Amino acid sequence: MTVDVLDDTRIVPISNGYRLQETDTYVVEVWHYLFNYRLIVRLSDDPVSVEHGYCYFGRGLESLAQAVAAGLEWTNPLHTHPHGFDKQAF
Structure with a gap:
């Protein structure tokens, strides 16, 4: 069985990447950077500040x-690290 990630409604395109999770407390997104991708978590009520960032x-x-994949399976992102990151940016 194969899964088409393009049909996964949890993955929402945004201007600089993809939104993967959104709750009343936090938002998890993947952002495009010059040399890598960064998985970020920010508070839902603050679209500017980022709590944590992890480089791939x-x-x-x-x-x-x-x-x-790490962003979709990441639980409790305000207090844990995602799977498989190369470097914690902040």
Whole structure:
């Protein structure tokens, strides 16, 4: 069985990447950066400040897939780390 991630309604395109989770408390997104992808978590009521950021090195599909998969399965992102990141940016 294969899963088409393009049909996954949890993945919402945004101007600089993809929104993966949105609750009343937090938002998890993957942002495109110059040399990598960054998985971020921010508070739902503050669209400007970012609480945590985790780098997934590279700009290829493999790096994007790793970041998206980690963001979709990430539980309690304000107090835990996502799976498989290369570096914690902040």
